[in-house]
Amino acid sequence: MNSTEVVILYSGGLDSAILIWMARMLGLKPYCLIIDYGQKHIKEIECAKIMCREMSVPCRIIKIELPAQSVLIDGQGGYENVSPFHVPARNLIFVGLAASIAESRKTSTIWFGANYEDREKFFPDCYQEWVYKMNELLKANGSMEIKLYAPLLGMSKETLWQLGEYFNIDKSKIFSGYGEQQ
Secondary structure, eight states: OBTTEEEEEOOSSHHHHHHHHHHHHTTOEEEEEEEEOOOSOTHHHHHHHHHHHHTTOOEEEEEOOOOSOOTTTTSOOOOTTSOTTOOTTHHHHHHHHHHHHHHHHTBOEEEOOOOHHHHHTTOGGGSHHHHHHHHHHHHTSSSSOOEEEOTTTTOOHHHHHHHHHHTTOOGGGOOOSSSSOO
């Protein structure tokens, strides 16, 4: 088992950039999964690739086509009781891909950058309850137990900006497709 590696779902934004720095600070070796799911803001992927290259972090880029409508993909969507940026089952699919990579690399840990703002803005696949349920599923899903963590849950965007400054993350090298630079 590779207990020092962590698979990070890496979007190219502030939250996932912080995860790389946190992993290193904790003596872990980040391995990033970048997913091109047809998002309109391809700059996210470009920022993620550049950051991984500059930090010498190994990464894998997977291109998929999500069968869902969303403001982030085709300008459509508009689902009730969730963020206008909601992409149906996106994190469920992403965690499945990360679990496949983690198991094949014999890595028991996956991180993703959900934070407190995601709860405030109604992204149900970023809630603590969702992470808990995913871990229940991951227990029963393969040759080894893999755990999903969201180390930034509970942290405000203000706190994340402070962490970004602490880690000297260059704001010009991160991008959020939610309509603003993070």
